[in-house]
Amino acid sequence: MEKLLEMAKKVSDKAEVYSIGYTHNSVSFKNAKLHGIESKIQSGASLRIIKDNKLGFAYTRNLANRQELLQNAIDSLEGEVEANYDFPLTEKLARIDTFDPSLENVLSTQMVEESARVCDLLKSETDAEISVSSTTYTETIRVMNSCGTDISGESTFYVMYGSLVFPGSASGIWGAFLSKDFRQMPENILNEMIKLYTSSSKIVEPKGGKMKIMFMPNSMIALKWRISIGTSSKSVYEKVSPIANKVGEKIFDERITIHDDPLNDKHPGARAFDDEGVACKPLTIIENGVLKSFYYDLDYASKLKAKPTGHGHRTTAWGGDPISIKPVPALTHMIMEPGKKSFSDLVKSIDRGIILEGALGAHSGNIPNGDFSIGVSPGLYVENGEIVGRVKDAMVAGNIYEMLKQVVDIGDTLYPSWGTAWLPPILCDNVSVTTKN
Structure with missing residues (x-):
């Protein structure tokens, strides 16, 4: 990223490089049965340049050819999108707790077991069509610009959704649980779902x-x-x-x-x-x-x-x-x-x-x-x-x-x-x- 920013600064008045990398692992159950397991690792970068108060923009999933990315951003200046702003100089950031390293070690088998537990509980209390999904996310973002900003942050995110779909319909009762680490879906969320479903059959x-x-x-x-x-x-x-x-x-x-x-x-x-x-x-x-x-x-x-x-x-x-x-x-x-x-x-x-x-x-x-x-x-x-x-x-x-x-x-x-x-x-x-x- 540093090399790309230096290249961009030579051909523009202002430049910014944004990069993101993330890993996500997901498990899904449909009709209370295991439907799929998916893992994805992805990263990329985008470049914004400002020249003569016009904006150039380009992005890539592979930084191997920086010159091509830069040329794409230069070519996009022909769109004459106005950009009468400066990129910020940001040096001080609030300290926040966004990352739990334990989430990186969560196995798909653990997610399958937890999803199956939720399905079994919901199935024992309702006649609904049951769907459950759980996903772990790990994300890293970095922003650099020609004003001297170079900041980054990483975060973890765990989410579980459950749904009780009424028979013969496409609508139902949903519940969601979000956390920075992996844990069981709380009983109160599941009980609320069951109560709403059974009272409205x-x-x-x-x-x-x-x-x-x-x-x-x-x-x-x-x-x-x-x-x-x-x-x-x-x-x-x-x-x-x-x-x-x-x-x-x-x-x-x-x-x-x-x-x-x-x-x-x-x-x-x-x-x-x-x-x-x-x-x-x-x-x-x-x-x-x-x-x-x-x-x-x-x-x-x-x-x-x-x-x-x-x-x-x-x-x-x-x-x-x-x-x-x-x-x-x-x-x-x-x-x-x-x-x-x-x-x-x-x-x-x-x-x-x-x-x-x-x-x-x-x-x-x-x-x-x-x-x-x-x-x-x-x-x-x-x-x-x-x-x-x-x-x-x-x-x-x-x-x-x-x-x-x-x-x-x-x-x-x-x-x-x-x-x-x-x-x-x-x-x-x-x-x-x-x-x-």
């Missing part, structure tokens, strides 16, 4: 209309996505965010507080720096319902004359290969402050409504504007504080900027939700539901 066909909706961690992607887009500096710059001029104003219920905290190493996936080498720090997005700040990468910080917040990440809405993606503003470590109500208390407060365990079509609707229209997959129907069955063929629609002003309550427990976000269940009122009836 009956199919019901309620009438539609306005009712209470409890968004669970698996369906929170519909809200998380719209909050992330609405508070992105990219959306502000492109004039598509409806809250672009509302910093300091109340936009949600006062019980909603949302942070992005990459330094929180209580959970796996913490980051001391982003993919552009900017030091990460906690950032409050929403506080007591009031919009406090937007988040920035280098590019949009420059365009909006703001300071970068350490949110330049090589990702897309659907993930992707970080080597091949240029950094964009991304809210990767969202945490919503929990409330004080247990899940059972939240259910008891529903006179008529749906627990939205999963959502289909979270990508539909006008996302920047906060609109959503999602399929219930599944939805657990509640009457008079009790789950009476599950709903099929129903749609939930609304706008987050209206709905999140009508919060009934927020759960007291944080759950992993779509990556490294940690969110509680949230119960909202007067949400539109369309059913067969």
Whole structure:
């Protein structure tokens, strides 16, 4: 990498080399039987150069031919993508605990045994179609640039997913467990899955209309996505965010507080720096319902004359290969402050409504504007504080900027939700539901 950076500095005004290497091992069970074992080792590097305020970009999985990679970056300057920013000089980083060396020694046989244990337990309590997957990740990232930055970090990540799919359907109850080291999936997660599944085995066909909706961690992607887009500096710059001029104003219920905290190493996936080498720090997005700040990468910080917040990440809405993606503003470590109500208390407060365990079509609707229209997959129907069955063929629609002003309550427990976000269940009122009836 050092040689590539020196070569790039000779033909550009500014240069950056990003490299990543990772190992992942996974085990999957379908229908409670071993389905597959996979191991993957991959690495690569990408190069960004800036010349005459234009951006060049190229990437490779093999650094054997540095000159070819550099030439590809030079050729891409012809695209005339503006780059009026400087790469950072980052020398001091927060010390965070992201790596557990024991995970590197975990054998596939251990993962198979743990997955089989989970399958057996779930099978003994339900008639569901059971799927379980477990994966270990070890990752190393390094960022160097022509300003003198040379920083690196390594992390370990263990994740296990379990699902109980209702017979004759494609929807079910999901549970997830994340850790920096290998350990058994906690009993409380499995018990919650079993309880939700068994209480909703009956199919019901309620009438539609306005009712209470409890968004669970698996369906929170519909809200998380719209909050992330609405508070992105990219959306502000492109004039598509409806809250672009509302910093300091109340936009949600006062019980909603949302942070992005990459330094929180209580959970796996913490980051001391982003993919552009900017030091990460906690950032409050929403506080007591009031919009406090937007988040920035280098590019949009420059365009909006703001300071970068350490949110330049090589990702897309659907993930992707970080080597091949240029950094964009991304809210990767969202945490919503929990409330004080247990899940059972939240259910008891529903006179008529749906627990939205999963959502289909979270990508539909006008996302920047906060609109959503999602399929219930599944939805657990509640009457008079009790789950009476599950709903099929129903749609939930609304706008987050209206709905999140009508919060009934927020759960007291944080759950992993779509990556490294940690969110509680949230119960909202007067949400539109369309059913067969």
